[in-house]
Amino acid sequence: xxxxxxxxxxxxxxxxxxxxxxxxxxxxxxxxxxxxxxxxxxxxxxxxxxxxxxxxxxxxxxxxxxxxxxxxxxxxxxxxxxxxxxxxxxxxxxxxxxxxxxxxxxxxxxxxxxxxxxxxxxxxxxxxxxxxxxxxxxxxxxxxxxxxxxxxxxxxxxxxxxxxxxxxxxxxxxxxxxxxxxxxxxxxxxxxxxxxxxxxxxxxxxxxxxxxxxxxxxxxxxxxx
Amino acid sequence: xxxxxxxxxxxxxxxxxxxxxxxxxxxxxxxxxxxxxxxxxxxxxxxxxxxxxxxxxxxxxxxxxxxxxxxxxxxxxxxxxxxxxxxxxxxxxxxxxxxxxxxxxxxxxxxxxxxxxxxxxxxxxxxxxxxxxxxxxxxxxxxxxxxxxxxxxxxxxxxxxxxxxxxxxxxxxxxxxxxxxxxxxxxxxxxxxxxxxxxxxxxxxxxxxxxxxxxxxxxxxxxxxxxxxxxxxxxxxxxxxxxxxxxxxxxxxxxxxxxxxxxxxxxxxxxxxxxxxxxxxxxxxxxxxxxxxxxxxxxxxxxxxxxxxxxxxxxxxxxxxxxxxxxxxxxxxxxxxxxxxxxxxxxxxxxxxxxxxxxxxxxxxxxxxxxxxxxxxxxxxxxxxxxxxxxxxxxxxxxxxxxxxxxxxxxxxxxxxxxxxxxxxxxxxxxxxxxxxxxxxxxxxxxxxxxxxxxxxxxxxxxxxxxxxxxxxxxxxxxxxxxxxxxxxxxxxxxxxxxxxxxxxxxxxxxxxxxxxxxxxxxxxxxxxxxxxxxxxxxxxxxxxxxxxxxxxxxxxxxxxxxxxxxxxxxxxxxxxxxxxxxxxxxxxxxxxxxxxxxxxxxxxxxxxxxxxxxxxxxxxxxxxxxxxxxxxxxxxxxxxxxxxxxxxxxxxxxxxxxxxxxxxxxxxxxxxxxxxxxxxxxxxxxxxxxxxxxxxxxxxxxxxxxxxxxxxxxxxxxxxxxxxxxxxxxxxxxxxxxxxxxxxxxxxxxxxxxxxxxxxxxxxxxxx
Numbered sequence: 005x006x007x008x009x010x011x012x013x014x015x016x017x018x019x020x021x022x023x024x025x026x027x028x029x030x031x032x033x034x035x036x037x038x039x040x041x042x043x044x045x046x047x048x049x050x051x052x053x054x055x056x057x058x059x060x061x062x063x064x065x066x067x068x069x070x071x072x073x074x075x076x077x078x079x080x081x082x083x084x085x086x087x088x089x090x091x092x093x094x095x096x097x098x099x100x101x102x103x104x105x106x107x108x109x110x111x112x113x114x115x116x117x118x119x120x121x122x123x124x125x126x127x128x129x130x131x132x133x134x135x136x137x138x139x140x141x142x143x144x145x146x147x148x149x150x151x152x153x154x155x156x157x158x159x160x161x162x163x164x165x166x167x168x169x170x171x172x173x174x175x176x177x178x179x180x181x182x183x184x185x186x187x188x189x190x191x192x193x194x195x196x197x198x199x200x201x202x203x204x205x206x207x208x209x210x211x212x213x214x215x216x217x218x219x220x221x222x223x224x225x226x227x228x229x
Numbered sequence: 230x231x232x233x234x235x236x237x238x239x240x241x242x243x244x245x246x247x248x249x250x251x252x253x254x255x256x257x258x259x260x261x262x263x264x265x266x267x268x269x270x271x272x273x274x275x276x277x278x279x280x281x282x283x284x285x286x287x288x289x290x291x292x293x294x295x296x297x298x299x300x301x302x303x304x305x306x307x308x309x310x311x312x313x314x315x316x317x318x319x320x321x322x323x324x325x326x327x328x329x330x331x332x333x334x335x336x337x338x339x340x341x342x343x344x345x346x347x348x349x350x351x352x353x354x355x356x357x358x359x360x361x362x363x364x365x366x367x368x369x370x371x372x373x374x375x376x377x378x379x380x381x382x383x384x385x386x387x388x389x390x391x392x393x394x395x396x397x398x399x400x401x402x403x404x405x406x407x408x409x410x411x412x413x414x415x416x417x418x419x420x421x422x423x424x425x426x427x428x429x430x431x432x433x434x435x436x437x438x439x440x441x442x443x444x445x446x447x448x449x450x451x452x453x454x455x456x457x458x459x460x461x462x463x464x465x466x467x468x469x470x471x472x473x474x475x476x477x478x479x480x481x482x483x484x485x486x487x488x489x490x491x492x493x494x495x496x497x498x499x500x501x502x503x504x505x506x507x508x509x510x511x512x513x514x515x516x517x518x519x520x521x522x523x524x525x526x527x528x529x530x531x532x533x534x535x536x537x538x539x540x541x542x543x544x545x546x547x548x549x550x551x552x553x554x555x556x557x558x559x560x561x562x563x564x565x566x567x568x569x570x571x572x573x574x575x576x577x578x579x580x581x582x583x584x585x586x587x588x589x590x591x592x593x594x595x596x597x598x599x600x601x602x603x604x605x606x607x608x609x610x611x612x613x614x615x616x617x618x619x620x621x622x623x624x625x626x627x628x629x630x631x632x633x634x635x636x637x638x639x640x641x642x643x644x645x646x647x648x649x650x651x652x653x654x655x656x657x658x659x660x661x662x663x664x665x666x667x668x669x670x671x672x673x674x675x676x677x678x679x680x681x682x683x684x685x686x687x688x689x690x691x692x693x694x695x696x697x698x699x700x701x702x703x704x705x706x707x708x709x710x711x712x713x714x715x716x717x718x719x720x721x722x723x724x725x726x727x728x729x730x731x732x733x734x735x736x737x738x739x740x741x742x743x744x745x746x747x748x749x750x751x752x753x754x755x756x757x758x759x760x761x762x763x764x765x766x767x768x769x770x771x772x773x774x775x776x777x778x779x780x781x782x783x784x785x786x787x788x789x790x791x792x793x794x795x796x797x798x799x800x801x802x803x804x805x806x807x808x809x810x811x812x813x814x815x816x817x818x819x820x821x822x823x824x825x826x827x828x829x830x831x832x833x834x835x836x837x838x839x840x841x842x843x844x845x846x847x848x849x850x851x852x853x854x855x856x857x858x859x860x861x862x863x864x865x866x867x868x869x870x871x872x873x874x875x876x877x878x879x880x881x882x883x884x885x886x887x888x889x890x891x892x893x894x895x896x897x898x899x900x901x902x903x904x905x906x907x908x909x910x911x912x913x914x915x916x917x918x919x920x921x922x923x924x925x926x927x928x929x930x931x932x933x934x935x936x937x938x939x940x941x942x943x944x945x946x947x948x949x950x951x952x953x954x955x956x957x958x959x960x961x962x963x964x965x966x967x968x969x970x971x972x973x974x975x976x977x978x979x980x981x982x983x984x985x986x987x988x989x990x991x992x993x994x995x996x997x998x
Contacts, residue, residue, distance in 0.1 A: 046913075048672055049689065050694070052912060053662075054942070055664055056939065092669050194930055194931070194934075203744070203745075
């Protein structure tokens with residue numbers, strides 16, 4: 005199964021296994037935490053990890069865009085891993101992204117990793133702190149402070165879930181879904197995750213009655229947190 | 230000034246100590262003088278003075294006025310500490326001006342720098358610290374002064390990655406100084422030839438055998454209330470207590486959890502015992518304190534894991550108690566040899582089986598010991614991730630050229646068949662990654678000079694390399710703190726199942742977990758008795774291969790057991806059956822929400838590893854999804870989440886379907902092995918200067934990416950090679966497929982399978998969703 009539909013406030017949202025959400029009524033695709041250039045930040049420190057994280061991230065991005073054909077794509081921040089990552093990414097790769105960005109009207113929400121980016125002009129599209137459209141509000145870190153009680157979509161935490169079976173733990177990326185908010189898992193290939201049961205995660209959450217949409221290898225599972 | 234004004238020679242020295250040279254020691258010293266051999270290998274059982282023998286040349290020559298220098302390498306820090314103390318005492322009592330230096334991870338930087346400026350006559354060190362020494366500028370003159378290079382307990386490291394590492398380092402040191410003589414010692418093993426060839430880096434090895442066998446008096450401590458499964462020995466703690474009274478004892482246990490549980494039991498029930506605990510999870514201070522108390526007779530009993538099995542030379546130990554089986558004859562000899570650590574004395578030991586099946590293991594171990602059937606050390610091919618790390622270490626100081634380093638590496642026995650093409654790929658990998666495509670700007674870790682020499686590029690990379698030297702990859706360890714005091718470290722796996730509020734035993738006290746943070750657990754000491762979390766952590770041991778056969782033999786041919794064990798076998802036979810030679814017993818029974826499929830093969834751990842992979846592939850092919858497995862030397866069991874029908878047919882088809890391609894790279898084991906390789910080869914950091922959460926990449930992610938975009942990369946080749954080494958045991962596999970099998974469907978677990986389900990850590994196959 006590659007995606008699952010879920011009704012929230014009379015809206016159908018489609019959750020994709022790569023960690024994207026498609027808002028059907030607005031034809032809007034939301035993704036989060038691409039961390040472009042994470043591989044290079046390692047290479048520069050002397051750890052020769054394979055430089056293919058960026059290919060893989062873009063391959064996945066193309067695949068999910070081709071599936072939904074959205075009017076607009078919103079990336080919820082931490083789009084780039086380091087302030088100087090953009091200058092170290094090859095032009096070929098950058099132009100592959102920029103073709104997508106222009107065709108599908110990307111909006112880049114700024115995350116904590118995107119602060120004081122240099123060579124920001126290497127990437128097309130609009131850079132803004134928050135964005136809202138109809139009933140939805142888009143920001144990097146969940147803060148519940150939007151005035152009109154809009155449904156908030158955010159990233160930042162890279163939620164993952166530990167499933168325990170027969171005394172072993174298995175980790176899966178997951179969406180965290182509340183009444184008025186949703187936290188998306190990370191999209192970028194070399195990104196890790198933060199256990200939703202950990203204290204660090206719970207501190208940012210505060211809310212009870214939250215659901216998890218867990219992305220398994222072959223199916224989705226919906227659970228209470 | 231000098232107390233001994235007259236000059237004494239080596240014979241006087243021995244007389245003074247009341248020592249007489251044994252035949253093997255004479256043979257060694259005689260051959261050492263002849264210049265015919267460059268390397269020497271001493272085989273002698275524990276407690277027969279083989280370690281001190283390796284130091285005889287330097288003592289003898291010093292008494293004759295010669296100035297000689299030694300590097301001594303041993304696998305354990307506790308061994309080094311002990312030798313350091315013993316040698317210091319020996320040298321001071323004779324006023325011998327032989328300087329000693331210790332160089333392990335525990336020593337300070339300033340001390341290590343002093344050692345470089347002022348070389349000690351004897352440097353005691355570990356393989357890892359020796360590798361670090363090579364990166365120092367002054368190490369060249371250091372190595373040029375060396376006369377002897379000693380490797381203690383060679384059989385312990387020879388077929389590990391640490392062995393590969395030492396072998397490579399030795400080739401370099403010999404290329405810098407070809408006068409060095411290598412001396413190694415080892416307890417008796419079955420295939421001495423392998424060790425001797427491994428050592429022959431610069432000429433033929435002279436093998437010296439001590440034919441004297443130490444007398445061993447060994448008994449099973451048995452109690453009729455022995456449980457069906459589990460590893461606690463609390464059921465006969467009173468019997469142990471009676472043995473302990475008035476006797477100096479070392480109690481060996483197999484896991485750290487066992488040590489903690491037994492300590493708590495004895496400590497709280499028998500107040501008159503003077504007892505301490507010692508294992509690898511405890512902090513260095515706690516361990517040193519325990520060792521000192523034992524040494525200074527402040528306590529009579531020490532409970533320890535393998536942490537104290539080598540070298541510790543407390544002569545006045547009366548007896549050894551071993552909880553559970555040592556799983557290998559060599560380990561048994563080694564541990565038992567700790568008691569009455571004198572040449573002609575008899576070692577005394579008790580083996581304590583903790584569950585019914587273990588009784589047979591214990592008996593098999595003793596039988597093998599009586600037959601003198603030692604472990605077979607399996608030959609290991611040199612791991613290429615170690616080669617990556619070695620070359621990186623070289624680039625920090627000496628630098629290397631492709632062709633000349635190739636010739637040097639070939640002299641290391643594990644790498645004698647290395648392909649030049651492979652070496653170039655490895656060099657490319659450490660040079661700039663060696664990837665086909667580059668999506669980022671090229672970044673070079675090393676600089677290539679005009680003469681074709683490779684050197685490290687910058688200081689940050691250099692520091693990162695130095696911080697990550699070593700080939701032992703522990704699973705992530707989490708600190709346990711009581712307030713500010715560091716109690717020790719525990720395995721990440723243990724932490725996964727811990728909640729705040731849980732109570733567990735650690736470092737000999739009962740503690741309550743207050744909070745769990747990413748890199749530490751905070752605990753408080755806890756007085757009240759409540760439910761205690763069972764703790765099962767500790768590493769898997771290596772097993773002796775010949776043990777399985779012996780157990781099968783005992784099960785079929787021996788009927789001289791206590792009644793409880795006869796009943797145990799009777800129950801097993803009634804519910805299921807008893808495995809025999811050439812008959813594999815297969816059991817299927819419900820367990821928790823799913824079912825366990827068990828194979829009792831008695832073919833050894835590695836064969837079971839391969840078979841569990843083959844069976845699980847076959848199950849998946851038949852649309853059954855096993856999620857995890859357990860295994861040991863005798864059996865393996867696959868856990869299937871759902872109820873399954875028609876398994877008999879699936880098993881039948883499995884046995885008829887003998888030869889198939891094993892897809893090694895899609896196993897969970899491949900990812901596990903890749904993780905180790907990525908740390909050893911320097912792909913990922915074990916330790917970093919600025920450790921932040923964002924600066925972490927999961928090795929599984931890298932594995933998947935590499936498999937998708939460049940499966941031919943050298944790292945994947947290394948992984949495949951290591952995985953295959955892990956899996957392939959063709960002879961044993963044929964034995965399996967040629968034997969008969971018996972399929973039994975049970976209503977609940979059998980006697981033979983339950984202890985395995987309860988004891989071993991489990992391994993993942995597929996995610997359950």
